Amino acid sequence: MSRAAVIEPVLLVHGGAGVRRQDIDAGSEDEIRGALAQALRQGHALLQAGHGALDAVTAAVVVLEDSPHFNAGRGAVFTHDGRNEMDAAVMDGATLRAGAVANLEHVRNPVLLARAVMEHSPHVMLAGAGAETFAREHGIALADPDYFRTELRWRQWQEALRREASGSNEDTPGGDRFGTVGAVALDVHGHLAAATSTGGMTGKRWNRIGDSAVIGAGTYADSHCAVSGTGWGEFYIRTAAAHAICMRVAHMRQSVHDAAERVIRGEIPELGGSGGAIALAADGTFAMPFNTAGMFRGRMGADGVPHVAIWKDEP
């Protein structure tokens, strides 16, 4: 009883599910793996220095938002009418405090605004112009819409419009429905946190809000478990996917592996959805299931080495 448990901090990140080998060239793949490793190093260094899980997931997600390779922040996909509209959320497992923002067009790092909402407003979820007013009042960095316009996403949008005009129902090549980024962390105090950020689906309409900003759907953390999802968001909302995984871990005594498998590779595909998630338990066990060809993902733990993977056959 006198032994002080030494908790090894752990950080997991994802950069979206749904990618296929034909979608990315070798140069992009290297840059993507580099960005995931950089996000892991940045967040894990904070954990090693004794910072909280919330600081680590925020820092890791900022790195991924700043990369043009992921559908979040800088690399956000285009809406049906050619805008970039971003959602994000954070949740602190120790206190169940949460912040979520949706329909942002001018916020450079949506995850930083989600965190400010959690810490400096009486509300959990803000949207649109109101959320951006809050951002200005709290000194959150804004960006011109041009900042979010990348060549890849612009081409995907044009392609989506062409397919719509020709009546095709095919999926957009390049997994443009996916690419959401997220992180979950366990800190030296044994506390968990989760963060998710996204540009949503290419061609989305009517100020659609996806699962990333819906606490319980794409993002959840409590004292037992933290989850960040990435996939076809509507199915994550309908199954309350992140909360369902955490309920299974916290109250049904399932391993985080079994809990995440059941929801991500059971409930969601049974309804017709697809995607993945990263899930981390308070004992440091974790799972990174996905039901697509690939998922950008990474982990950094006791060995202090960033482990990055994309395809199914990678460890």
Place this chain on the structure above:
Amino acid sequence: MSRAAVIEPVLLVHGGAGVRRQDIDAGSEDEIRGALAQALRQGHALLQAGHGALDAVTAAVVVLEDSPHFNAGRGAVFTHDGRNEMDAAVMDGATLRAGAVANLEHVRNPVLLARAVMEHSPHVMLAGAGAETFAREHGIALADPDYFRTELRWRQWQEALRREASGSNEDTPGGDRFGTVGAVALDVHGHLAAATSTGGMTGKRWNRIGDSAVIGAGTYADSHCAVSGTGWGEFYIRTAAAHAICMRVAHMRQSVHDAAERVIRGEIPELGGSGGAIALAADGTFAMPFNTAGMFRGRMGADGVPHVAIWKDEP
């Protein structure tokens, strides 16, 4: 095994928790009880005629949205800057399909738009101007902002501004944080549905979205259980209250009474929140817990009589 189970349809409604005896006069109380009874009769008649649970909860919520006495539709409270901004959601337990809308200013019956989003869009959740564009495209009735301006809510807003100016942290008299409406139903096919509609909190800012429109927080239904919540929404989001109740019923084999008690009178007040919920299981058992002085509520089942109650000591 040859016996065809006869399922008695059940409908529950609520018109918000948080009301205190000193907040309403006898005339208002009569009108409120009358509106709850009317909502029950309207929805239950559909169930008796063999319509689905989704039709019943939609019809019941429309009656409550049309009454000026509840904080939803017509009687919505005012935001900090003097607007009415409404959220709503519906969920069909049999299919896990859901629709949610937020930050509406011109939609006469937000619940009808939530249902249209579920039935006629590829998305689950729409907000603000985009949601209203979708409403126009789908023939959903709009209303001028004047329609939502009631004397009671205007006075509550003025009072809230005065208290803010004087630095008071007191709760607004009249339970203006509450008054959300909702319904859950079990139809003759054994299917469940839930619907919730609200004007949110008086004085809310920055396009705040509350729990009513967050699937899993204020609204959830699956094949075992349907829940509609009413209370201080931020706590319902943080605990994913409606989904937590349904997970306990569906996967932890708790009675709907125990599940709802644990979340509404356990988890939420432990975090500092308050409110109530209506919860209905597929076997027709139900619970209507609240941790406030009163909750506008009602039930109609096999006896075909609307049972309406407000205070704790009523059956």
